[in-house]
Amino acid sequence: MFLPMSHDGAGLKLTGIRQGLFILLLASFLLLSACMPEAHKADPPLDIPEYFSISGPEPLSDQWWLSFNDKSLDSLMMQALSGSLTVRQAWDRLEQVAALGKKAGAGLSPKLDANGSLSRAWTDGDSGSSRSDNHSLGLVAGYELDFWGRVRSSRDAARFDLLASREDLQTTALTLTSQVAEAWYQLVEQRSQLNLLSDQRTVNEAILVLITTQFRAGKTGLADVLQQKQLLEANRGENALAEARVRSLEIQLAILLGVSPGEFSSPVSFGLPTLSQLPAVGLPAELLKRRPDIRRAFYQVQAADSRVASAVADRFPKISLSAGLSTQGGSTQELFDNWLATLAANLVGPIIDGGQRRAEVDRTRAAAAEQLNRYGQVILEALGEVEDALSREQQQKKLVESLDQQLHLAELATGQVRQRYLKGAENYQRVLTALLSHQSLQRSRLNAARELIQSRINLYRALAGSFKLEPFMLDRTSPVPADNKSAAANM
Numbered sequence: 428m429f430l431p432m433s434h435d436g437a438g439l440k441l442t443g444i445r446q447g448l449f450i451l452l453l454a455s456f457l458l459l460s461a462c463m464p465e466a467h468k469a470d471p472p473l474d475i476p477e478y479f480s481i482s483g484p485e486p487l488s489d490q491w492w493l494s495f496n497d498k499s500l501d502s503l504m505m506q507a508l509s510g511s512l513t514v515r516q517a518w519d520r521l522e523q524v525a526a527l528g529k530k531a532g533a534g535l536s537p538k539l540d541a542n543g544s545l546s547r548a549w550t551d552g553d554s555g556s557s558r559s560d561n562h563s564l565g566l567v568a569g570y571e572l573d574f575w576g577r578v579r580s581s582r583d584a585a586r587f588d589l590l591a592s593r594e595d596l597q598t599t600a601l602t603l604t605s606q607v608a609e610a611w612y613q614l615v616e617q618r619s620q621l622n623l624l625s626d627q628r629t630v631n632e633a634i635l636v637l638i639t640t641q642f643r644a645g646k647t648g649l650a651d652v653l654q655q656k657q658l659l660e661a662n663r664g665e666n667a668l669a670e671a672r673v674r675s676l677e678i679q680l681a682i683l684l685g686v687s688p689g690e691f692s693s694p695v696s697f698g699l700p701t702l703s704q705l706p707a708v709g710l711p712a713e714l715l716k717r718r719p720d721i722r723r724a725f726y727q728v729q730a731a732d733s734r735v736a737s738a739v740a741d742r743f744p745k746i747s748l749s750a751g752l753s754t755q756g757g758s759t760q761e762l763f764d765n766w767l768a769t770l771a772a773n774l775v776g777p778i779i780d781g782g783q784r785r786a787e788v789d790r791t792r793a794a795a796a797e798q799l800n801r802y803g804q805v806i807l808e809a810l811g812e813v814e815d816a817l818s819r820e821q822q823q824k825k826l827v828e829s830l831d832q833q834l835h836l837a838e839l840a841t842g843q844v845r846q847r848y849l850k851g852a853e854n855y856q857r858v859l860t861a862l863l864s865h866q867s868l869q870r871s872r873l874n875a876a877r878e879l880i881q882s883r884i885n886l887y888r889a890l891a892g893s894f895k896l897e898p899f900m901l902d903r904t905s906p907v908p909a910d911n912k913s914a915a916a917n918m
Protein backbone atom coordinates (compact mmCIF):
# COMPACT_ATOMS: atom_id res chain seq x y z
CA MET A 428 0.00 0.00 0.00
CA PHE A 429 1.70 3.20 -1.16
CA LEU A 430 0.54 6.62 0.07
CA PRO A 431 2.30 9.58 -1.62
CA MET A 432 2.34 12.89 0.25
CA SER A 433 3.49 16.06 -1.48
CA HIS A 434 4.88 19.00 0.39
CA ASP A 435 1.79 21.08 -0.38
CA GLY A 436 -0.45 18.92 1.87
CA ALA A 437 -2.42 17.18 -0.86
CA GLY A 438 -1.92 13.89 0.94
CA LEU A 439 -4.34 14.94 3.68
CA LYS A 440 -7.17 13.83 1.42
CA LEU A 441 -6.16 10.25 2.06
CA THR A 442 -6.90 10.36 5.80
CA GLY A 443 -9.80 7.96 5.42
CA ILE A 444 -7.60 5.38 3.72
CA ARG A 445 -5.03 5.61 6.49
CA GLN A 446 -7.70 5.20 9.13
CA GLY A 447 -8.95 2.08 7.38
CA LEU A 448 -5.43 0.73 7.25
CA PHE A 449 -4.99 1.35 10.99
CA ILE A 450 -8.23 -0.49 11.78
CA LEU A 451 -7.14 -3.41 9.60
CA LEU A 452 -3.77 -3.67 11.33
CA LEU A 453 -5.33 -3.42 14.78
CA ALA A 454 -7.86 -6.16 13.99
CA SER A 455 -5.14 -8.42 12.63
CA PHE A 456 -3.02 -7.88 15.73
CA LEU A 457 -5.88 -8.69 18.13
CA LEU A 458 -6.82 -11.77 16.13
CA LEU A 459 -3.35 -13.26 15.93
CA SER A 460 -1.64 -12.06 19.11
CA ALA A 461 -3.09 -14.99 21.03
CA CYS A 462 -1.13 -17.29 18.70
CA MET A 463 2.26 -15.65 19.37
CA PRO A 464 4.76 -18.43 20.14
CA GLU A 465 6.80 -18.46 23.34
CA ALA A 466 10.01 -20.25 24.30
CA HIS A 467 9.77 -22.79 27.10
CA LYS A 468 12.11 -23.91 29.84
CA ALA A 469 13.94 -27.14 28.98
CA ASP A 470 13.74 -29.80 31.68
CA PRO A 471 16.02 -32.85 31.38
CA PRO A 472 14.09 -35.82 29.97
CA LEU A 473 15.31 -38.13 32.75
CA ASP A 474 15.42 -38.51 36.51
CA ILE A 475 18.57 -37.14 38.18
CA PRO A 476 19.87 -39.18 41.16
CA GLU A 477 20.16 -37.39 44.48
CA TYR A 478 23.74 -38.39 45.30
CA PHE A 479 26.87 -39.88 43.80
CA SER A 480 28.08 -43.19 45.17
CA ILE A 481 31.25 -41.72 46.79
CA SER A 482 32.44 -38.29 47.82
CA GLY A 483 35.46 -36.84 49.56
CA PRO A 484 36.34 -33.89 51.79
CA GLU A 485 38.70 -31.99 49.48
CA PRO A 486 37.22 -28.75 48.05
CA LEU A 487 36.87 -28.84 44.27
CA SER A 488 38.56 -26.00 42.39
CA ASP A 489 37.71 -25.02 38.82
CA GLN A 490 41.46 -24.87 38.17
CA TRP A 491 41.67 -28.50 39.22
CA TRP A 492 45.31 -29.03 38.23
CA LEU A 493 46.40 -26.90 41.21
CA SER A 494 45.49 -29.82 43.49
CA PHE A 495 48.58 -31.72 42.25
CA ASN A 496 50.89 -29.03 43.70
CA ASP A 497 53.08 -29.35 40.62
CA LYS A 498 54.70 -26.09 39.54
CA SER A 499 55.83 -27.60 36.24
CA LEU A 500 52.26 -28.61 35.43
CA ASP A 501 50.99 -25.15 36.41
CA SER A 502 53.45 -23.55 34.01
CA LEU A 503 52.43 -25.90 31.19
CA MET A 504 48.76 -25.08 31.77
CA MET A 505 49.39 -21.34 31.53
CA GLN A 506 51.35 -21.85 28.34
CA ALA A 507 48.71 -24.13 26.82
CA LEU A 508 45.76 -21.85 27.54
CA SER A 509 47.57 -18.87 26.05
CA GLY A 510 49.23 -20.55 23.10
CA SER A 511 47.10 -23.51 22.06
CA LEU A 512 45.87 -23.14 18.50
CA THR A 513 42.89 -25.34 19.38
CA VAL A 514 41.74 -22.81 21.99
CA ARG A 515 42.39 -19.94 19.61
CA GLN A 516 40.18 -21.65 17.02
CA ALA A 517 37.44 -21.90 19.65
CA TRP A 518 37.77 -18.15 20.30
CA ASP A 519 37.49 -17.52 16.56
CA ARG A 520 34.34 -19.64 16.35
CA LEU A 521 32.90 -17.72 19.29
CA GLU A 522 33.49 -14.42 17.52
CA GLN A 523 31.83 -15.76 14.37
CA VAL A 524 28.74 -16.77 16.33
CA ALA A 525 28.72 -13.39 18.06
CA ALA A 526 28.69 -11.67 14.65
CA LEU A 527 25.81 -13.90 13.52
CA GLY A 528 23.91 -12.89 16.65
CA LYS A 529 24.29 -9.22 15.78
CA LYS A 530 23.17 -9.97 12.26
CA ALA A 531 20.06 -11.82 13.47
CA GLY A 532 19.07 -8.95 15.76
CA ALA A 533 19.55 -6.26 13.14
CA GLY A 534 15.99 -6.78 11.89
CA LEU A 535 14.64 -5.17 15.07
CA SER A 536 16.16 -1.81 14.10
CA PRO A 537 14.88 0.51 11.38
CA LYS A 538 16.84 0.61 8.15
CA LEU A 539 17.77 3.73 6.27
CA ASP A 540 19.18 3.69 2.75
CA ALA A 541 20.34 6.52 0.53
CA ASN A 542 20.09 6.50 -3.25
CA GLY A 543 21.07 8.77 -6.03
CA SER A 544 21.07 8.69 -9.81
CA LEU A 545 22.21 10.71 -12.77
CA SER A 546 20.85 10.05 -16.25
CA ARG A 547 21.12 11.76 -19.65
CA ALA A 548 18.99 11.08 -22.72
CA TRP A 549 19.39 12.21 -26.36
CA THR A 550 16.69 12.46 -29.02
CA ASP A 551 17.19 13.01 -32.73
CA GLY A 552 14.23 13.82 -35.01
CA ASP A 553 13.02 15.98 -37.83
CA SER A 554 13.02 18.99 -35.60
CA GLY A 555 16.59 18.39 -34.61
CA SER A 556 18.41 16.78 -31.73
CA SER A 557 17.94 17.47 -28.02
CA ARG A 558 19.38 16.37 -24.69
CA SER A 559 17.72 16.01 -21.32
CA ASP A 560 19.30 15.39 -17.90
CA ASN A 561 17.76 13.99 -14.75
CA HIS A 562 19.31 14.13 -11.28
CA SER A 563 17.77 12.52 -8.20
CA LEU A 564 18.62 12.02 -4.53
CA GLY A 565 16.59 10.23 -1.89
CA LEU A 566 16.38 8.53 1.48
CA VAL A 567 14.31 5.40 2.10
CA ALA A 568 13.55 4.11 5.61
CA GLY A 569 11.95 0.77 6.43
CA TYR A 570 10.91 -1.05 9.58
CA GLU A 571 9.14 -4.36 10.20
CA LEU A 572 6.61 -4.38 13.03
CA ASP A 573 7.55 -7.64 14.70
CA PHE A 574 4.10 -8.30 16.16
CA TRP A 575 4.45 -12.08 16.24
CA GLY A 576 8.05 -12.21 17.45
CA ARG A 577 9.57 -13.77 14.33
CA VAL A 578 12.62 -11.52 14.32
CA ARG A 579 12.92 -11.56 18.11
CA SER A 580 12.82 -15.35 18.13
CA SER A 581 15.56 -15.52 15.50
CA ARG A 582 17.62 -13.09 17.56
CA ASP A 583 17.05 -15.16 20.72
CA ALA A 584 18.09 -18.33 18.89
CA ALA A 585 21.31 -16.60 17.82
CA ARG A 586 21.96 -15.46 21.39
CA PHE A 587 21.51 -18.99 22.70
CA ASP A 588 23.86 -20.17 19.97
CA LEU A 589 26.35 -17.62 21.26
CA LEU A 590 26.01 -18.88 24.82
CA ALA A 591 26.43 -22.46 23.59
CA SER A 592 29.56 -21.42 21.69
CA ARG A 593 30.95 -19.83 24.84
CA GLU A 594 30.45 -23.15 26.66
CA ASP A 595 32.09 -24.84 23.68
CA LEU A 596 35.14 -22.68 24.36
CA GLN A 597 35.12 -23.77 27.99
CA THR A 598 34.79 -27.41 26.96
CA THR A 599 37.73 -27.01 24.58
CA ALA A 600 39.85 -25.46 27.33
CA LEU A 601 38.84 -28.17 29.81
CA THR A 602 39.70 -30.91 27.32
CA LEU A 603 43.02 -29.23 26.58
CA THR A 604 44.00 -29.01 30.24
CA SER A 605 43.19 -32.66 30.83
CA GLN A 606 45.22 -33.66 27.74
CA VAL A 607 48.18 -31.60 28.94
CA ALA A 608 48.05 -33.16 32.40
CA GLU A 609 47.73 -36.65 30.92
CA ALA A 610 50.65 -36.16 28.53
CA TRP A 611 52.78 -34.54 31.24
CA TYR A 612 52.41 -37.36 33.75
CA GLN A 613 52.94 -39.96 31.04
CA LEU A 614 56.18 -38.12 30.28
CA VAL A 615 57.12 -38.08 33.97
CA GLU A 616 56.38 -41.80 34.19
CA GLN A 617 58.53 -42.63 31.15
CA ARG A 618 61.43 -40.65 32.53
CA SER A 619 61.00 -42.49 35.81
CA GLN A 620 60.92 -45.75 33.85
CA LEU A 621 64.25 -44.79 32.28
CA ASN A 622 65.74 -44.24 35.73
CA LEU A 623 64.30 -47.55 36.89
CA LEU A 624 65.68 -49.36 33.83
CA SER A 625 69.07 -47.86 34.54
CA ASP A 626 68.95 -49.16 38.12
CA GLN A 627 67.80 -52.58 36.90
CA ARG A 628 70.61 -52.67 34.36
CA THR A 629 73.10 -52.02 37.16
CA VAL A 630 71.62 -54.91 39.16
CA ASN A 631 71.66 -57.22 36.14
CA GLU A 632 75.27 -56.35 35.37
CA ALA A 633 76.26 -57.13 38.95
CA ILE A 634 74.47 -60.50 38.75
CA LEU A 635 76.23 -61.21 35.45
CA VAL A 636 79.56 -60.68 37.21
CA LEU A 637 78.54 -63.17 39.92
CA ILE A 638 77.36 -65.75 37.38
CA THR A 639 80.54 -65.31 35.34
CA THR A 640 82.56 -65.92 38.48
CA GLN A 641 80.52 -69.02 39.23
CA PHE A 642 81.06 -70.20 35.64
CA ARG A 643 84.82 -69.73 35.82
CA ALA A 644 84.85 -71.68 39.09
CA GLY A 645 82.99 -74.47 37.32
CA LYS A 646 79.93 -74.12 39.54
CA THR A 647 77.50 -73.22 36.73
CA GLY A 648 77.13 -73.70 33.01
CA LEU A 649 77.59 -71.38 30.05
CA ALA A 650 73.82 -71.26 29.49
CA ASP A 651 73.36 -69.31 32.72
CA VAL A 652 75.85 -66.68 31.56
CA LEU A 653 74.17 -66.41 28.15
CA GLN A 654 70.70 -66.05 29.68
CA GLN A 655 71.89 -63.27 31.94
CA LYS A 656 73.48 -61.49 28.97
CA GLN A 657 70.17 -61.88 27.11
CA LEU A 658 68.41 -60.24 30.05
CA LEU A 659 70.81 -57.29 29.79
CA GLU A 660 70.08 -56.96 26.08
CA ALA A 661 66.35 -57.02 26.79
CA ASN A 662 66.97 -54.27 29.32
CA ARG A 663 68.69 -52.15 26.65
CA GLY A 664 65.77 -52.76 24.29
CA GLU A 665 63.26 -51.56 26.90
CA ASN A 666 65.42 -48.51 27.44
CA ALA A 667 65.30 -47.67 23.71
CA LEU A 668 61.49 -47.98 23.68
CA ALA A 669 61.20 -45.73 26.74
CA GLU A 670 63.45 -43.13 25.08
CA ALA A 671 61.20 -43.18 22.01
CA ARG A 672 58.08 -42.76 24.17
CA VAL A 673 59.70 -39.81 25.96
CA ARG A 674 60.38 -38.07 22.66
CA SER A 675 56.88 -38.82 21.38
CA LEU A 676 55.29 -37.35 24.53
CA GLU A 677 57.48 -34.24 24.30
CA ILE A 678 56.23 -33.72 20.74
CA GLN A 679 52.64 -34.28 21.88
CA LEU A 680 53.06 -31.69 24.64
CA ALA A 681 54.57 -29.19 22.23
CA ILE A 682 51.58 -29.52 19.87
CA LEU A 683 49.12 -29.11 22.76
CA LEU A 684 50.94 -25.95 23.84
CA GLY A 685 51.00 -24.52 20.30
CA VAL A 686 54.81 -24.70 20.07
CA SER A 687 56.93 -26.14 17.29
CA PRO A 688 58.35 -29.48 18.54
CA GLY A 689 61.84 -28.44 17.51
CA GLU A 690 61.65 -25.36 19.75
CA PHE A 691 60.01 -26.99 22.79
CA SER A 692 61.96 -27.85 25.90
CA SER A 693 59.84 -29.56 28.51
CA PRO A 694 60.43 -29.26 32.25
CA VAL A 695 62.35 -32.13 33.85
CA SER A 696 60.67 -34.11 36.60
CA PHE A 697 61.14 -37.74 37.66
CA GLY A 698 58.60 -38.05 40.45
CA LEU A 699 54.87 -38.59 40.28
CA PRO A 700 52.87 -36.50 42.77
CA THR A 701 51.06 -37.92 45.77
CA LEU A 702 47.32 -37.59 45.35
CA SER A 703 45.34 -35.46 47.76
CA GLN A 704 42.14 -36.75 49.29
CA LEU A 705 39.14 -37.47 47.12
CA PRO A 706 37.41 -34.21 46.09
CA ALA A 707 33.92 -33.32 47.22
CA VAL A 708 31.91 -34.33 44.17
CA GLY A 709 28.76 -32.44 45.19
CA LEU A 710 25.27 -33.36 44.08
CA PRO A 711 24.35 -34.65 40.63
CA ALA A 712 21.94 -31.73 40.20
CA GLU A 713 24.84 -29.32 40.70
CA LEU A 714 26.76 -31.03 37.90
CA LEU A 715 24.16 -29.77 35.42
CA LYS A 716 25.11 -26.16 36.17
CA ARG A 717 28.85 -26.80 36.50
CA ARG A 718 29.84 -28.77 33.41
CA PRO A 719 30.19 -26.62 30.26
CA ASP A 720 29.15 -29.40 27.89
CA ILE A 721 25.86 -29.81 29.78
CA ARG A 722 25.25 -26.06 29.74
CA ARG A 723 26.06 -26.05 26.03
CA ALA A 724 23.43 -28.74 25.40
CA PHE A 725 20.93 -26.73 27.47
CA TYR A 726 21.50 -23.59 25.40
CA GLN A 727 21.15 -25.61 22.20
CA VAL A 728 17.72 -26.75 23.40
CA GLN A 729 16.77 -23.12 24.04
CA ALA A 730 18.04 -22.10 20.62
CA ALA A 731 16.04 -24.87 18.95
CA ASP A 732 12.92 -23.83 20.86
CA SER A 733 13.38 -20.23 19.70
CA ARG A 734 13.65 -21.44 16.12
CA VAL A 735 10.34 -23.21 16.54
CA ALA A 736 8.80 -19.92 17.68
CA SER A 737 10.32 -18.15 14.67
CA ALA A 738 8.95 -20.78 12.28
CA VAL A 739 5.47 -20.50 13.79
CA ALA A 740 5.57 -16.71 13.57
CA ASP A 741 6.63 -16.94 9.93
CA ARG A 742 3.15 -18.30 9.13
CA PHE A 743 1.57 -14.99 10.21
CA PRO A 744 1.36 -11.82 8.12
CA LYS A 745 4.38 -9.50 8.00
CA ILE A 746 3.62 -5.86 8.65
CA SER A 747 6.17 -3.25 7.68
CA LEU A 748 6.39 0.53 7.40
CA SER A 749 8.44 2.51 4.95
CA ALA A 750 9.06 6.16 4.37
CA GLY A 751 10.89 8.00 1.64
CA LEU A 752 12.08 11.48 0.86
CA SER A 753 13.39 12.28 -2.61
CA THR A 754 14.09 15.14 -4.91
CA GLN A 755 14.89 15.36 -8.61
CA GLY A 756 15.58 17.92 -11.27
CA GLY A 757 17.00 18.42 -14.70
CA SER A 758 20.15 19.98 -13.32
CA THR A 759 21.96 20.29 -10.03
CA GLN A 760 20.51 23.79 -9.62
CA GLU A 761 16.97 22.39 -9.88
CA LEU A 762 17.72 19.32 -7.76
CA PHE A 763 16.34 20.68 -4.49
CA ASP A 764 13.36 22.54 -5.93
CA ASN A 765 10.98 19.57 -6.08
CA TRP A 766 10.52 17.24 -3.11
CA LEU A 767 8.43 14.11 -2.75
CA ALA A 768 7.69 12.48 0.62
CA THR A 769 6.11 9.05 0.81
CA LEU A 770 4.77 6.91 3.64
CA ALA A 771 3.71 3.30 3.11
CA ALA A 772 2.43 0.44 5.21
CA ASN A 773 2.54 -3.10 3.90
CA LEU A 774 0.70 -6.19 5.07
CA VAL A 775 1.84 -9.44 3.46
CA GLY A 776 0.41 -12.75 4.58
CA PRO A 777 0.76 -16.25 3.19
CA ILE A 778 -2.32 -17.79 1.62
CA ILE A 779 -1.08 -20.73 -0.42
CA ASP A 780 2.53 -21.92 -0.10
CA GLY A 781 2.13 -25.64 -0.72
CA GLY A 782 2.61 -26.41 3.00
CA GLN A 783 6.14 -25.01 3.05
CA ARG A 784 5.80 -23.04 6.27
CA ARG A 785 3.90 -25.78 8.08
CA ALA A 786 6.63 -28.25 7.08
CA GLU A 787 9.27 -25.89 8.48
CA VAL A 788 7.38 -25.73 11.79
CA ASP A 789 7.28 -29.54 11.90
CA ARG A 790 10.99 -29.70 11.12
CA THR A 791 12.00 -27.23 13.81
CA ARG A 792 9.83 -29.00 16.37
CA ALA A 793 11.47 -32.32 15.55
CA ALA A 794 14.88 -30.62 15.77
CA ALA A 795 13.95 -29.19 19.18
CA ALA A 796 12.87 -32.65 20.37
CA GLU A 797 16.19 -34.04 19.13
CA GLN A 798 18.13 -31.38 21.03
CA LEU A 799 16.16 -32.12 24.19
CA ASN A 800 16.98 -35.82 23.97
CA ARG A 801 20.61 -34.96 23.21
CA TYR A 802 20.60 -32.80 26.33
CA GLY A 803 19.44 -35.81 28.33
CA GLN A 804 22.11 -38.00 26.71
CA VAL A 805 24.86 -35.52 27.62
CA ILE A 806 23.65 -35.52 31.23
CA LEU A 807 23.61 -39.33 31.33
CA GLU A 808 27.13 -39.53 29.94
CA ALA A 809 28.35 -36.90 32.42
CA LEU A 810 26.87 -38.76 35.37
CA GLY A 811 28.39 -41.97 34.04
CA GLU A 812 31.81 -40.37 33.67
CA VAL A 813 31.79 -39.25 37.29
CA GLU A 814 30.73 -42.65 38.61
CA ASP A 815 33.21 -44.44 36.35
CA ALA A 816 36.10 -42.20 37.46
CA LEU A 817 35.19 -42.69 41.13
CA SER A 818 35.04 -46.46 40.72
CA ARG A 819 38.26 -46.67 38.73
CA GLU A 820 40.19 -44.61 41.26
CA GLN A 821 39.03 -46.79 44.14
CA GLN A 822 39.96 -49.98 42.30
CA GLN A 823 43.26 -48.52 41.09
CA LYS A 824 44.19 -47.74 44.70
CA LYS A 825 43.61 -51.38 45.56
CA LEU A 826 45.82 -52.42 42.65
CA VAL A 827 48.64 -50.12 43.80
CA GLU A 828 48.36 -51.50 47.33
CA SER A 829 48.47 -55.04 45.96
CA LEU A 830 51.52 -54.26 43.83
CA ASP A 831 53.27 -52.78 46.88
CA GLN A 832 52.70 -56.03 48.76
CA GLN A 833 53.80 -58.09 45.77
CA LEU A 834 56.97 -56.02 45.47
CA HIS A 835 57.80 -56.56 49.11
CA LEU A 836 57.37 -60.33 48.75
CA ALA A 837 59.31 -60.36 45.46
CA GLU A 838 62.26 -58.57 47.08
CA LEU A 839 62.35 -61.13 49.85
CA ALA A 840 62.07 -64.03 47.40
CA THR A 841 64.78 -62.65 45.10
CA GLY A 842 67.17 -62.21 48.01
CA GLN A 843 66.53 -65.72 49.27
CA VAL A 844 66.95 -67.35 45.85
CA ARG A 845 70.15 -65.42 45.16
CA GLN A 846 71.72 -66.52 48.44
CA ARG A 847 70.76 -70.13 47.82
CA TYR A 848 72.20 -69.90 44.29
CA LEU A 849 75.54 -68.60 45.59
CA LYS A 850 75.66 -71.52 48.02
CA GLY A 851 74.93 -73.95 45.20
CA ALA A 852 71.56 -74.94 46.65
CA GLU A 853 69.49 -73.41 43.84
CA ASN A 854 69.72 -73.37 40.06
CA TYR A 855 69.93 -70.26 37.92
CA GLN A 856 66.42 -70.66 36.51
CA ARG A 857 64.94 -69.85 39.90
CA VAL A 858 67.18 -66.79 40.12
CA LEU A 859 66.17 -65.62 36.64
CA THR A 860 62.46 -66.18 37.32
CA ALA A 861 62.59 -64.29 40.61
CA LEU A 862 64.60 -61.46 39.03
CA LEU A 863 62.26 -61.08 36.05
CA SER A 864 59.21 -61.09 38.33
CA HIS A 865 60.70 -58.47 40.65
CA GLN A 866 61.78 -56.12 37.88
CA SER A 867 58.46 -56.50 36.05
CA LEU A 868 56.61 -55.64 39.26
CA GLN A 869 58.75 -52.52 39.69
CA ARG A 870 57.76 -51.27 36.25
CA SER A 871 54.11 -52.26 36.77
CA ARG A 872 54.05 -50.41 40.11
CA LEU A 873 55.29 -47.23 38.45
CA ASN A 874 52.75 -47.57 35.65
CA ALA A 875 49.94 -48.22 38.14
CA ALA A 876 50.86 -45.08 40.09
CA ARG A 877 50.58 -43.04 36.91
CA GLU A 878 47.25 -44.66 36.02
CA LEU A 879 46.00 -43.74 39.50
CA ILE A 880 46.82 -40.12 38.69
CA GLN A 881 45.05 -40.56 35.34
CA SER A 882 41.93 -41.74 37.19
CA ARG A 883 42.04 -38.56 39.28
CA ILE A 884 42.47 -36.44 36.13
CA ASN A 885 39.42 -38.16 34.64
CA LEU A 886 37.47 -37.42 37.82
CA TYR A 887 38.47 -33.76 37.81
CA ARG A 888 37.54 -33.51 34.13
CA ALA A 889 34.15 -35.12 34.82
CA LEU A 890 33.46 -32.74 37.72
CA ALA A 891 35.21 -29.57 36.63
CA GLY A 892 33.33 -26.46 35.67
CA SER A 893 34.32 -23.31 33.84
CA PHE A 894 37.25 -21.12 34.71
CA LYS A 895 37.99 -17.60 33.64
CA LEU A 896 39.95 -17.73 30.42
CA GLU A 897 40.72 -14.06 29.77
CA PRO A 898 43.79 -13.82 32.05
CA PHE A 899 45.38 -16.68 30.15
CA MET A 900 44.60 -15.41 26.65
CA LEU A 901 46.67 -13.03 24.58
CA ASP A 902 44.79 -9.90 23.44
CA ARG A 903 41.39 -11.59 23.67
CA THR A 904 38.13 -10.50 25.22
CA SER A 905 34.89 -12.41 25.37
CA PRO A 906 32.29 -11.10 22.88
CA VAL A 907 29.45 -12.56 24.95
CA PRO A 908 27.07 -9.80 26.13
CA ALA A 909 26.95 -9.44 29.89
CA ASP A 910 23.14 -9.61 29.98
CA ASN A 911 23.24 -13.09 28.49
CA LYS A 912 25.15 -14.54 31.44
CA SER A 913 22.00 -14.60 33.53
CA ALA A 914 20.45 -17.15 31.19
CA ALA A 915 22.32 -19.91 33.00
CA ALA A 916 20.18 -19.25 36.04
CA ASN A 917 17.20 -20.78 34.21
CA MET A 918 18.82 -24.19 33.94
